[in-house]
Amino acid sequence: MSDRIEAVIWDFGGVLTSSPFEAFNRYEAERGLPTDFIRSVNARNGDTNAWAKLEQSKVTADEFDQLFREESRDLGHEVPGKDILGLLSGNLRPRVVEALKQAKAKVKVGCITNNAPVGKGAGMQNDEARASEIANVFELFDEVIESSKLGIRKPDPRIYALMCEALDVDPKNCVYLDDLGINLKPARAMGMTTIKVLSEDQLLHDLSEATGWPVPA
Template sequence: MRALLLDLGGTVFRSGNEMLALLGEAEPATAAVVARRGPLGTEPDPSWDAMIRREITEREYWALRSDEVGAALGREWPIQEFMHTLYALVGDDIIRPAAAELIADARAAGHRIGVLTNDLRAFHGETAMASHPVLAQVDALVDASVTGILKPDPRAYALAAAELGTAPGDIVFVDDMPWNVTGARAAGMIAVELDLTDPDAAFAVARRELNLDAEAA
């Protein structure tokens, strides 16, 4: 039986770029900054483009956004406080409904479920988000903030496969960063890229790969 492996931020959890739009509404001083929100913004986002070209890392991108938003608000803050501010804007709505449905249905059908994330502790600290109900539903959690092995390093996928006890070829992996998807495919996984402009489409593909709709029928 195939297993499901998910990224967290931007995949299961709504993306920071979605939450930046809410911050712009709540804090008008940030409006010019949050207009640059990767593919979701109303203005070009050179930092996002640099990240996609692999000139900066994802962590470096969010560090830049944290500094820019902090400057607009007249605050100096660590990235964890910035992330806490963003996530507080959505509260219980942080989980994408299609992701929650996929996890629940996969679990009910007996598929093993894992999380492979680069930044849980780095962005949210030792305890924040660690007790989120969605994490209680997974069989394996691999956080590169802890292991020190970030996607797309092949070892990150190998660790996740080992924790799931599933061969890479039987793992359906979903992530919103293209290089992480490429890395998963190179590791032998069935990899699905989530498009931030149409996130539900990726979960529909994952459902088909897990044969969930047929199992339900």
């Protein structure tokens, strides 16, 4: 397979960084909320809810705060949206960053990220040092598509087509990694080899299997 790979395309949060879902679960445990309650709020009316609007820059952070409060209250537990915004930025996974560098040395690399216009840069960081570190990772990509700037978000098929156009590659010759199955379906339908990221070790193993490249130490 490695002979025909033209590009490796990456999601960011939950792939190159630890998953925000881990932070959601910690928040839920600390406040006595049901496990995965925050994800259930985000999944309800997934194309039009507060989360979808924020990732397309259709609402401000203050508006999101109020909308998320209302949506979560309707499901039984009021959660301030501003609390959720503070949970979005994860920690970089150094071995995955090395895998990105390895891929860049061989093929084109792109990033499609559903993000929000909060914090510093595409990684939505609030800490200056971490924001700089993550900005350096984003510099590795040949192309970056941010939902908050484009106004459309995964899993809209257009966002994947735009990335392939920007990289000038055939989808059938691309590998795409994401931690959400719903975001993998359009990429797979276009012919991409897809990897659902469940853990760092699994990601590296599956990427090595898909490409024939060794796993970073």
